[in-house]
Every structure is written in structure tokens, then in C-alpha cells.
Amino acid sequence: MATILDGKAHADRMLEAVRLGVEARKAGGLRAPGLAVVLVGDDPASQVYVRNKSAACAKVGITSLEHRLPAETPQAELDALIDRLNADPEVDGILVQLPLPKGLDSKRALHRISPTKDVDGFHPVNQGLLLEGLPGLRPCTPSACMSLLAHHGVDLKGLRAVVLGRSEIVGKPMALMLLEQHATVTIAHSRTRDLPAVCREADLLVAAVGRPGLVEGSWIKPGAVVVDVGINRIEDEALGARIFAAEPKKLETLRAKGAVLCGDVRFGEAMQVASAVTPVPGGVGPLTIAGLLTNTLQAANG
Numbered sequence: 001m002a003t004i005l006d007g008k009a010h011a012d013r014m015l016e017a018v019r020l021g022v023e024a025r026k027a028g029g030l031r032a033p034g035l036a037v038v039l040v041g042d043d044p045a046s047q048v049y050v051r052n053k054s055a056a057c058a059k060v061g062i063t064s065l066e067h068r069l070p071a072e073t074p075q076a077e078l079d080a081l082i083d084r085l086n087a088d089p090e091v092d093g094i095l096v097q098l099p100l101p102k103g104l105d106s107k108r109a110l111h112r113i114s115p116t117k118d119v120d121g122f123h124p125v126n127q128g129l130l131l132e133g134l135p136g137l138r139p140c141t142p143s144a145c146m147s148l149l150a151h152h153g154v155d156l157k158g159l160r161a162v163v164l165g166r167s168e169i170v171g172k173p174m175a176l177m178l179l180e181q182h183a184t185v186t187i188a189h190s191r192t193r194d195l196p197a198v199c200r201e202a203d204l205l206v207a208a209v210g211r212p213g214l215v216e217g218s219w220i221k222p223g224a225v226v227v228d229v230g231i232n233r234i235e236d237e238a239l240g241a242r243i244f245a246a247e248p249k250k251l252e253t254l255r256a257k258g259a260v261l262c263g264d265v266r267f268g269e270a271m272q273v274a275s276a277v278t279p280v281p282g283g284v285g286p287l288t289i290a291g292l293l294t295n296t297l298q299a300a301n302g
């Protein structure tokens, strides 16, 4: 059986480091870091994530300010809010919760955030700094995954890594961070031929495609480390039963909790083949929020 890479436990370690950093600022006579969270519309999952971010801020002493706008907000109004937050000296970090409602251009919003306040690390200036291997604000999910791997002593030098997914938020930056640590990196995606065979070459497999249970146990090289970035809600009972065939008890527990969440990897199957696996929930999700607050402290400290 593989080791479970506990994202929640590592997120708590990261949050404790942020809390100490905030204390140190205050001991030096500086104010607490300030994070502005912009939520447009009423997407229920986004509301939960924003609430969780504010709760995490409160835990570590970061001041968080929520800005809620109706779904019909015109782009110009969102632009104006971002401009005000860019100019506000009390605001160190700005986050626009994604996805934005239909009709709003998320790239335009993200590009308007000052790169020095871009705590999501999505601005092209920060993506460019990452590409060049220079310090900057880096995307939270991949940087927190790197921190998790480092904590567990995964030596990336020369290792074959396959990143499944090519999003700007996870896949591409994750590939760059692995390359920086001297891994041999393949980015695979929906058009990749013979995806199972490509995945089977990976000593480290990072799945970030948002397709529930796509990666089966037979896709995983024995002894590989598997990081599952997908967080999918399954409504279809038959699909749930197939994905959770190796762990019916977990399926029951998730159903009893009200939502069947699953990653891009079939966790129960991966546990039989891999050496280490991140679970869903309790894996990469909590790390994303810890990464965000780490970036907020970094932005405040300049």
C-alpha cells in the first residue's frame, strides 16, 4: 500500500509558517498583510472557497476584505474595482475568484491586477518570471505541490515527471517548477496519443485535467508518486460506483457527507500501485489556500 501524502497536514505546516511571518511583521511595527478577495456572482462552490480563504486568513492574522459583486456586473465596473485595489496601500494581495460569470473576460481582469499584488500568480509578468526561473509570485497550487514533495523528500533530479493537463493555472507552471528542479518533464493532454502508456513512464505523475477518475491503477508505474490536483463532484451514481470500486466504504462516507468528491485519479487503485498518493479531499485543495496565504505574506514583505 502507498503512503498517503496528507495535504491538509502540510497546509497546516505552511499556515503556521505564515502565522509566524505575520507575527514577525507586527513585532517589527508593520501592519498585518491585507488580502482583497473579489467574488462576482453566486456560484455556490466559489462562495465556499472564498469563505474558506477568509477563515484561513483569520487563523494566521491576515486581514481579508471581501468584495462581492452581482453576476451582471459590467467589465468596466470590475476593472474600476481592481484599479482601486491596486492603488490601495492597505491591500497587499488581490484575488479574483474564478470562474467569473459568463460575459466577463477573466484574462482581462487577471491582467489588470498589479503584478506585485497578484497573489494567485496568474499575471503574465509573474508567469514570465517563472519561465525565466526568477523570483516572483508563483501560482499557488503548483508551488504548494512542490512544497509538499520537498517535505516528503521526493528527489526530483533526473526523475521522469508527467504532468497531465496544460492549464495556465496548474499544468504549465507545474511543468516549469519541476523542470527548475531538474526533472525530465512531459506535458500530456487530451490530444496526447496513448495517454496510459505516457503516464506509465512517470516516476512522478501530476494529474490536473478535471476529469473524475481518468487515471486508473493500470496507468501508474509501480512505485510512482502521484499528485492528484483534480477536485471533481460526481452526480452520476453509476460513475461513482465504477471509480470507487476499490473503496466502497469511502464512497459511502462521501455520500453521507452530501457530496461525492473525487480526483482525476482513482485513489483506491493508485494506492495499490504507487509509492505515495495525494487524496481527494484533503490533498491539493487545502494546499492551494495555504499557497495563497504564503504569497500574500510574500507580497506584503515585498
Ligand SMILES: Nc1nc2c(c(=O)[nH]1)N[C@@H](CN(C=O)c1ccc(C(=O)N[C@@H](CCC(=O)O)C(=O)O)cc1)CN2
Binding pocket: 049, 095, 096, 097, 098, 099, 120, 140, 141, 231, 261, 280, 281, 282, 283, 284, 285, 286, 287, 288, 289
Ligand atoms: N482565483 C482563483 N480561483 C480559483 C482557484 C484559485 O487558485 N484561484 N482554484 C479553484 C478553487 N479553489 C480556490 O480558489 C479551491 C478549490 C478547492 C479547495 C479545497 O480545499 N477543496 C477541498 C474540498 C472542499 C469541498 O468540499 O468542496 C479538498 O480538496 O480537500 C480549495 C481551494 C478554482 N478557482
Ligand SMILES: [Mg+2]
Binding pocket: 164, 165, 166, 167, 189, 190, 209
Ligand atoms: Mg488539458
